[in-house]
Amino acid sequence: MEDTTAADTSDAPRPDIATPLVAWFRAEARDLPWRRPGFPAWGTLVSEIMLQQTQVARVVPRLEAWLTRWPTPADLAASPPGEAVRAWDRLGYPRRALALHAAATAIAGQHDNVVPRDVDALLALPGIGDYTARAVAVFAYGDRHPVVDVNVRRVLARAVLGEGEPGPAKAKRDLPLMESVLPEDREAAAATNAAVMELGALVCVARSPACDVCPIADRCSWRAAGYPEHDGPRAPRQARFAGSDRQVRGLVMAELRASDVPVTRDEVDLVWPDAEQRARALASLLRDGLVVGDDATGYRLPDA
DNA sequence: TAGCCGTGGGA
DNA sequence: TTCCCAAGGCT
Known part of the structure; x- marks a missing residue:
């Protein structure tokens, strides 16, 4: 018998969430530095690494100071790595600062001081994984790739799969799922990536989602199912920090x-x-x- | 691959 | 206070 509960494997066409999300994004998106016209690809790369597991509000001031001091990858590469670690200040996970310095050195030395546009070239840089590589290619260069972070995974889990929370991150499943949501048009696809992320950050949040103001509430599988409790595998929780x-x-x-x-x-x-x-x-x-x-x-x- | 890697904001 | 969790990546 066909399993009609598995929305992800169903052959039935899914409702379009890209169009209403992009419209919502145009109206409600936060004014953030990396969304300014003319923001450099280097700035996008720095911001994305700073944003790994770190809230937007804590990143913005550090990012501006960073780009003022090191306007291009070569500028950072010319400073000692310890200066990058010091300027990282209390953003956390300081290995990111070291990786960013190493990435800047590689870009300055092997890419003519130009942040790569190709996803595989980006993936080859230290500190850049599936999320960050595609985020740079999409948000800095406008290319068409699925961008999947925790916000995207949560929105897709709920709206498309009808599950209350995303399971463990798995690129083999997550990237094709987001791909299936993207419009063909390159610019519309980029806007959709940003819109889904923004929805997850502002509305479809982990705790107490604001479904009453959600632009896709009328086509959300989780809502339609009556907000069932999550039953599948859960993303692993991070270990206790105190005393670690x-x-x-x-x-x-x-x-x-x-x-x-x-x-x-x-x-x-x-x-x-x-x-x-x-x-x-x-x-x-x-x-x-x-x-x-x-x-x-x-x-x-x-x-x- | 499951566990580790900082810091802080919000409930 | 305590717990959750945040634009992930690496080994």
């Missing part, structure tokens, strides 16, 4: 960012009481290249 190695790494990094001179081992030892965990955090930071030095010379951000 992540917290200790963050404390060590804050210490190094705040110092213009190498930080002594004694000073490092003051950031956290547990010696074993401290050692583990410091070792992992050294392994990541976020910290250089040793007990004899002290510890500092990478200068070359």
Whole structure:
């Protein structure tokens, strides 16, 4: 018997969500720096890396300062990686700053200081994965690709699949699903990507979605089904932060960012009481290249 | 591939 | 206070 509950595998044509979403986006989209006319592709790349797991409101000020200091990839590449880590400040996941510096170095050296437009070329850069590569190709260059982040996955899970929340991210399934929603027209497809993301960020949010103001409420599968509880596999929850190695790494990094001179081992030892965990955090930071030095010379951000 | 990698805002 | 979760990527 045919499974009529599996909306994703049904042959029946699905309602058009792109058209009403783009109309809504034109009227309601936030005024954000990377949506300004003439915003450079380099700015789009920097913004997308900063936005990985980080809220828009925290990114905007850092982004403007970053682009003022480093207007092109070559400008960033000419600075020590530690300066990128310092300028990253408290955005979190500082490995992103190191990856961005490495990406800038590659762009300056291998791409004539021009951010690549090709998705595969973008994917080859450090710190750029399925989401960021397509976001740059679509939002900086206007090309036609599916862009899938957590907002898109949530909107598609609800509106198209009729599920309350997205399962674990899976490119093999997520990219074709978003592709199936995109209009053929290149510019309309780019607008649809932005619109679906924006809906997920502003209306179709994880907790307490604002279905009463949703422009596609009348064609939402989840709503039509009566908002069933999510039953399928759930996206994994992140581990507790308090007391974690992540917290200790963050404390060590804050210490190094705040110092213009190498930080002594004694000073490092003051950031956290547990010696074993401290050692583990410091070792992992050294392994990541976020910290250089040793007990004899002290510890500092990478200068070359 | 499941687990790890920061920090902070909002409920 | 505590918990959730945020324009993901890497190994």
